[in-house]
Each structure stands twice: as C-alpha cells, then as structure tokens.
Amino acid sequence: MLHRAHSLCDEEEGQKDEEVKLLSHAFISSGYNPKEVDRIIDSYVFDKPDNNTQAENRTDTLCIPYVRRKNVIYKIPCATCDFLYVGETSHWFDERESQHKRSMRNCDSNNGIYMHIANHPDHTIAWEKTTFLDYDRNFYARRMKESFYIDIF
Ligand SMILES: [Zn+2]
16 A cells, blocks of 8 residues: 555655555554554655666565565465455464464364355365565564555455
8 A cells, every 4th residue: 555655646745745644644543553653654665675676676586476485475365266365474484374274174263264265165275376465574564564465455
C-alpha cells in the first residue's frame, strides 16, 4: 500500500506526505508501536534504492521461490481458484510450510489454508507456486508488510 502511495504520488510531494501520514495513523490506531511505525515508514520512504539496478536485484532476490529463507512474507495460492494465503514468519519458510501442512492434517480451524480447503474440499493448494513477497528481520515491519500485501491482493 505504501509503495502504491509512493508511486502514485511521485509528482505531488505534499499529497504523498499526507498519504504517508494517514497510513502511519492507521497503523498506530490498529495497535502498532508508534516508534516502530515511524522507523519502518522512514525506511520505506527514504531508503528506497535510487537506481534501477539495485531495485532489479532486490526483485530478483525476492521472487526466487523455495529457497531456504527466514523472516519472509510469503504468498501461497490455491491451484483451483483465486484464493491466496499471505503470511509472515520469523522461522525458516520450509518449517512454516510444514506447520501449515500439519495444521491441515489436524483440521486446525485457526489456519487460513485449512479453512479454505475445509470450505472447498475439491480445491488443491499449489504449494509449489509459493513465492516470497518481501522480507524483514523486524517483527513489526514484517507484520506491517504482511498487512500491506493482504490489502493489495
Ligand atoms: Zn481455492
């Protein structure tokens, strides 16, 4: 969402500041720590790479599926419909994936992926099409980014 605010408003600095301010208020009122929100938004807005080469490298790294990574925000699609599960983890992704699969075997109704299959028993989860959307070592940042992506998809 922040990236969207950023790219939509490149030529209208004032409006961009307003959107960033609104976003930060939204996150603070949803219970995020205000200091963390400021730090994360600052890092988004001011530490963006200036040249395209850096940006491209970053995208390449983020789009490699199924490598052993931790601190990621990931997306797992349904092979049958448009359902996407967006989640984050501080652990190695393959361990988190095993947890999801265990939750499905245990019919864990707190698990979003299990609930999709419970409601649509003829659907299949495309585990092999999992992609990483982003990563961050900071818990608050990961949760915020997860919210951005849930909002986008
Ligand atoms: Zn489905």
